[in-house]
Amino acid sequence: MKVRKSFYLITSAMVLIASLMFSASVGAVKMPLKSIIDVIFGVGNATDKMILLNLRFPRIIEAAFTGMGLSVAGTFFQGLLKNPMADPYVLGISSGAAFGASIAIVLGFGLLGLQFFAFAFALMTIYVVYIISKKGPYIKMQTMLLAGIAISAFMSSIISLMMLLNHDEMSQIVFWTMGGFSLISWSQTFYTVPIIFIGCITLYVFSRDLNVIMTGEEIAEHLGIDTERVKKIILIVGSLITASSVSAGGIIGFVGLIVPHISRLIVGSDNRFLVPFSGIVGAAFLVLADTMARTVMAPVEIPVGIITAACGGPFFLYLLVKNKNKEVK
Amino acid sequence: MTIVNVEDLHYSYGNIQALKGINFKIDGYKMVGILGSNGSGKTTLLKNISGYLKPSRGNVFIMDKSVYKMRSKDRARIIGYVPQDMYFDFEFTSYDVVMMGRTPYLRRFQRETEKDVISVKEAMIITNTWDLKDRYVNELSGGQRQRVYIARALAQEPKILLLDEPISHLDVKYQIEVLSILKQLTAKGILVFAVLHDINLSSQFCDLILLMKDGEIISIGTPNEVITEENMKMAFSVDADVIRNPITDTPLIVISKRQGDGLTSE
Ligand SMILES: Nc1ncnc2c1ncn2[C@@H]1O[C@H](COP(=O)(O)OP(=O)(O)OP(=O)(O)O)[C@@H](O)[C@H]1O
Ligand SMILES: [Mg+2]
Numbered sequence: 001m002k003v004r005k006s007f008y009l010i011t012s013a014m015v016l017i018a019s020l021m022f023s024a025s026v027g028a029v030k031m032p033l034k035s036i037i038d039v040i041f042g043v044g045n046a047t048d049k050m051i052l053l054n055l056r057f058p059r060i061i062e063a064a065f066t067g068m069g070l071s072v073a074g075t076f077f078q079g080l081l082k083n084p085m086a087d088p089y090v091l092g093i094s095s096g097a098a099f100g101a102s103i104a105i106v107l108g109f110g111l112l113g114l115q116f117f118a119f120a121f122a123l124m125t126i127y128v129v130y131i132i133s134k135k136g137p138y139i140k141m142q143t144m145l146l147a148g149i150a151i152s153a154f155m156s157s158i159i160s161l162m163m164l165l166n167h168d169e170m171s172q173i174v175f176w177t178m179g180g181f182s183l184i185s186w187s188q189t190f191y192t193v194p195i196i197f198i199g200c201i202t203l204y205v206f207s208r209d210l211n212v213i214m215t216g217e218e219i220a221e222h223l224g225i226d227t228e229r230v231k232k233i234i235l236i237v238g239s240l241i242t243a244s245s246v247s248a249g250g251i252i253g254f255v256g257l258i259v260p261h262i263s264r265l266i267v268g269s270d271n272r273f274l275v276p277f278s279g280i281v282g283a284a285f286l287v288l289a290d291t292m293a294r295t296v297m298a299p300v301e302i303p304v305g306i307i308t309a310a311c312g313g314p315f316f317l318y319l320l321v322k323n324k325n326k327e328v329k
Numbered sequence: 330m331t332i333v334n335v336e337d338l339h340y341s342y343g344n345i346q347a348l349k350g351i352n353f354k355i356d357g358y359k360m361v362g363i364l365g366s367n368g369s370g371k372t373t374l375l376k377n378i379s380g381y382l383k384p385s386r387g388n389v390f391i392m393d394k395s396v397y398k399m400r401s402k403d404r405a406r407i408i409g410y411v412p413q414d415m416y417f418d419f420e421f422t423s424y425d426v427v428m429m430g431r432t433p434y435l436r437r438f439q440r441e442t443e444k445d446v447i448s449v450k451e452a453m454i455i456t457n458t459w460d461l462k463d464r465y466v467n468e469l470s471g472g473q474r475q476r477v478y479i480a481r482a483l484a485q486e487p488k489i490l491l492l493d494e495p496i497s498h499l500d501v502k503y504q505i506e507v508l509s510i511l512k513q514l515t516a517k518g519i520l521v522f523a524v525l526h527d528i529n530l531s532s533q534f535c536d537l538i539l540l541m542k543d544g545e546i547i548s549i550g551t552p553n554e555v556i557t558e559e560n561m562k563m564a565f566s567v568d569a570d571v572i573r574n575p576i577t578d579t580p581l582i583v584i585s586k587r588q589g590d591g592l593t594s595e
Binding site: 079082084205208211212214215216218219221222223224225226264268269270 | 379381401402403404405406408409410412415417418419420421425426429430432433435437438466485
């Protein structure tokens with residue numbers, strides 16, 4: 001059992017490294033493996049350095065950490081909400097971010113302003129959802145889900161209204177909403193990567209507690225776990241991870257839903273293995289999806305959200321059908 | 330020695346008074362059955378004893394220490410709790426679930442030690458669940474799952490075990506099996522409280538019975554003292570005959586009279 005799980009972890013890490021290398025090598029200029037390694041070790045020629053260090057590396061790193069962050073946050077949100085259909089956006093973070101981004105676009109702010117607005121509104125939204133669902137010292141998870149859905153619907157309608165009234169900015173808003181890494185440079189990775197990385201480590205620390213909470217909050221309390229505190233930490237850290245990844249890469253759907261799902265099918269529900277595994281798988285998945293996004297129709301870029309949704313949609317349907325068959329049995 | 334001492338316990342959910350002044354003491358490791366009609370406050374009493382709910386008035390002492398003053402980890406090392414039906418749709422093996430019972434003994438980054446493994450194995454052997462150790466809990470039968478949860482509580486190595494309707498969903502074979510397991514635990518130095526609905530099985534297996542009605546204890550004592558026609562009428566509004574079980578020589582209720590209070594069968 002243990003041996004098999006470590007095997008999965010090692011294999012997935014190797015797949016991730018291969019994806020990173022592959023992604024660095026393809027593009028308008030083909031880059032052989034040797035040049036990539038040379039550049040990493042600081043040798044290599046100036047053109048290679050320029051392409052890799054300034055263009056491909058920041059983008060690949062951002063995609064990897066976003067994939068990891070969304071998958072880890074998704075794993076925790078699914079466990080916490082005891083709902084396998086939950087994802088990091090389910091509590092309204094994404095619509096909050098989109099709302100903030102739309103305001104910034106309409107007001108004509110630059111990229112940095114847009115990111116700041118997206119980040120701030122994402123956190124504000126989750127805070128409102130949290131306040132609504134708080135009853136005394138307790139958080140009602142079911143109320144959180146419903147409040148998240150309601151607020152998302154409300155925000156989406158306002159975004160639609162803003163797009164109607166600001167025709168010129170409409171395509172920009174739509175493009176941002178679909179998610180993508182085409183505008184990423186080191187200045188984005190510089191602030192998102194530390195937040196996502198520290199966030200994931202923090203969540204991982206609570207993976208054993210989450211195991212127990214998933215079997216029942218009441219029983220967790222009886223086993224000496226301060227469930228309300230753990231829930232709060234998971235919500236706050238998960239929201240920070242999600243907000244920072246959305247603010248840089250836009251709303252990239254389905255990663256935080258399908259990656260935890262597939263990972264759970266492979267390694268089981270024990271979060272001590274599931275969390276690192278789905279983080280690694282998520283990173284590899286999004287790096288490959290982004291590579292597709294920038295190469296398939298080159299020189300035109302497809303928003304990466306379209307690629308993940310194209311993979312995620314059919315998978316979601318497959319899960320629904322599978323669940324339906326289970327009920328019939 | 331007094332193990333549990335409950336003093337003047339009051340508890341309210343909003344303006345619903347669920348416990349209205351509960352007092353009792355238990356000396357020695359016994360099997361205590363809690364009986365009473367639906368909504369009489371049995372679950373609320375268990376959750377107050379476990380420290381999960383905090384009373385508005387009164388106190389619960391376990392070996393002279395107030396449960397509400399203990400750190401939650403310390404509390405989890407002496408009190409095991411098995412809630413009423415729990416079901417979750419995640420895949421954890423029985424072994425993993427029982428190992429969760431060791432949570433109060435493990436520090437955050439600590440790996441399970443040999444001692445934890447031994448404790449888990451012992452708990453699973455006592456409850457007859459060792460054969461199920463690699464099976465997923467969400468794929469077990471109700472009776473199997475119930476025994477796994479009891480094993481998890483035993484892995485806490487508690488002095489007091491609280492169980493909320495542990496046999497309600499089981500067939501008669503497993504009912505007797507679970508009750509026998511619980512009874513054996515008292516010999517190992519565990520005080521067992523079990524909320525039960527089967528009066529005749531309680532009569533046979535329990536050392537003490539606590540009979541509740543409307544948030545109060547209306548009778549406490551041995552089955553002989555508590556299971557009387559008068560008490561049954563008072564607690565459940567049922568006209569029962571109490572006869573003696575000729576084999577175990579314990580009280581046995583039979584419902585044969587025409588029932589008043591609209592319970593009449595046509
Ligand atoms: N979470 C709650 N919120 C409000 N009232 C509650 C809550 N839980 C229980 N009550 C009320 O408290 C009283 C005691 O309930 P409790 O669950 O302790 O009864 P019980 O004896 O365990 O009943 P049962 O045999 O049906 O399990 C009932 O009137 C019930 O309606
Ligand atoms: Mg109850």
